[in-house]
Amino acid sequence: MIDPAEYPLWNSPAMNAYLKTVSPETMLVEGRGVRVRDRGGRWLLDARSGLWNVTLGYDNQRVIAAMKQQLDTLPYANLIGYGRPSGISMEAANALLPHLPEHLTKIRYCSNGSQAVETAVLLSRFLHRVRGEPERTTVFGMWRGFHGLGAGGGALTGIPYVHYQAGPLLPGVLHGSGPFETHGDGTASGLEQAMADHGPERISAVVVEPIVGEGAHVLTEDYLRSLADFCRVNGIHLIIDEVTTGMGRTGAFTRCGQLGVRPDILTLGKGLTSGYAALSAVVLSDEIYEQVRALPYDQQFFIGSTNDGHPVALAASMAVVEVLTTDRVLDNVQRSGAELFQRLSDVAKRHPHVTAIRGTGLMYAIELSEPDLLRLAMEARGVLVSTLAKWPAIVIIPPLVVSDDEVEEIVVALDQALDEVANL
Template identity: 50%
Template sequence: MATHLSYLERGELIVEGEGVRVRDADGRWYLDARSGFWNVTLGYGHQGIIEAVRSQVTRLPYGSMWGYGRPTEIAVDYASALAEVLPEGIDHIRFQSNGAQAVETAVLLSRHLRLLEGRPHKNAVVGLWGGFHGFGPGASAITGLSYLHHHAGPLLPDVMHTRAPHGEEGDAATNMEGALRRLLDHGPDRISAVVVEPVIGEGGHVLTSEQAAALSAFCDEHEIHLVVDEVTTGMGRTGDYTRSARLGLRPDMLLLGKGITSGYAGLSAVCLSSEVYRALVEAPVERFFATGSTHDGHPLALAAGTAVLDALADGKVFAGTRARGATLAEGLRELSERHPAVSAVRGTGLMYAVEFSENAARDPWFVNKVRLALEERGVLVAVLNAVPSLMIIPPLVVDDADVEEILGGLDGALGDLASGWEPADETKGFV
């Protein structure tokens, strides 16, 4: 499927990356404020990751995770190291290949455990409207974007959605109460799992600590598995290893991906509480939970993951993320006061959504035009489809000058559009 070539000239294809920038075939460099696909957290050309992968490929380029019969040594060592930085009580890990696969595995595992419990009726899975959990028959169903549900199907059955508890809009506790009321109406005894992101991927809504506590309490009371999707927020994006730990969330399953290898290789992790793991392994052997694929826990990806843990160990990346994130947030809010097209700024760490006003949204291509105007100014950002927004999510290693370049680029791009600038093709690059 070479669909991208239908709107890109060959000279526009990305051929090189260094630090927080990428270069196209025509030789132009761009500040990558979208971190690849939100995953290149430590930037391009990170020597620690490169050397770790190079060493591993010469020693053992492949090993299988299937059945855990003969796992690789690096899988066991990396799992032990990763567990050390996860929230208390999350101490068993299954490596997979990508975030969507991790989501689907967690959901199917939850249902598997209900069958083992003798409660086959407790099989509903709940996602949040606006939440993003990847693409696939299960991941798309749980993702709270209705257009995905209609583009193919049928998807995974018995999935429902409740509204996201937007913490910055009105009273946070009231918003969470409204989100949980839908679950009470459905019947908590029928719900197997709730899947939630600490920062809603489509829109940047940040879950508050009060909302996290209410959600955890609700799931505990009704014996619902709390699955926290930190595929994007984990491994530094919000200024710590996980957002769950900072919120005091008590997940039954915690999912990691994207930044787990800084995008240098495909890897995700389904991280289980001791209770969930015990229920899984104590089942009769003939009722084992079958999951996995050929490249799960690939040794080269595990080597990259080990190098990422090494790079994060001294806390400097986290401190930089929090500091640069504060600068970015302040700059975006100041910019929103000067540009009527901007209606809201939301996020935390180095993960911010810039939402546009209803007037701007009347032009169905407005957001893509902003993205293209930014690209003209040398800055790459992501477009959100659920609401008319941009996601600014740069590598965690940006410096103050990079943040100012992003802010200046957005300021100029909005000014260009207000002055009548139009791209040659307003649909270019839109996905």
């Protein structure tokens, strides 16, 4: 517990509850491998990868060395204007593109995931407008989808609380139900139906996560293909938001590449730098890029922010690509992910209050009615996990370099914590 008067930040949405959990001893001061140490001297296994982004753990020397070298040579250059981008911007993009689906050919770097989604959505509207379809302004998201908390990303996020707290956010955004929703009255239409009802000719784009983070709902290949077909037939841009799932989380650079689903625009963030610096990316299909390129100079899409594509972040992202491709990290995700899922399923069988386990790669939700208590019980056993905005689950989403012994540690802590919660 910390005295609010002594705390100089207001960094949590639930400040009063949050401050009860903060104390000088619990503040984090060091990270090594998949663990973080607090000021009280306690090491914790970070099975939430920071905020789902520290994919390579806290002391990857190749990433750190690349960032240091960039700091020593050119610590800043901007990507927006004056025609003098950093050299590292081209090198980083050229290093990443071969690992993305082949039809995705051009990258715009931004600073965070919300901004990437907002950029993708605004670009979609812009293209429809300048290409003679100004009535296409509606953008659809999925209920429970998460795309950030600001005016653009927050509007897309399918959690009503986010809209009401300081709305109106970006206008013209609607939501449809994902295939995992169960509605008491059985009347809710799915996302595709909601778009059909709205009028596809008024829709600019739809934004979906291939695995909906709020509950780790894995959208199937069939579902995503059907959505992609609907979009193609109706002239709607498909924006796949892989801020969480991209950069190795599912055992591949992208989930859409893994499934063979073709977005018009892809967004990446989080694991792009393994959390070592702020960076995100909007990746365009060649078709979309050709439309952008064909526009006259006075009709360009003018957007960007001072720190977009910061050279030190780009150096980190280039090193991350190298580590993912040379250190068999993706193999580790597939192997230890399968092991983790098997072990979690075994544990769940022993605990009837677990109502579901879902996920793939190294991203699993464990559903139960008391996720906050379970999170605290796991923390007491030295393992950090996430809870969600509204879905009753904890999420286990460890760094992609997690070892067999560390998987075991997570599973044992979960098993014991579930016992504790059941006996409360």
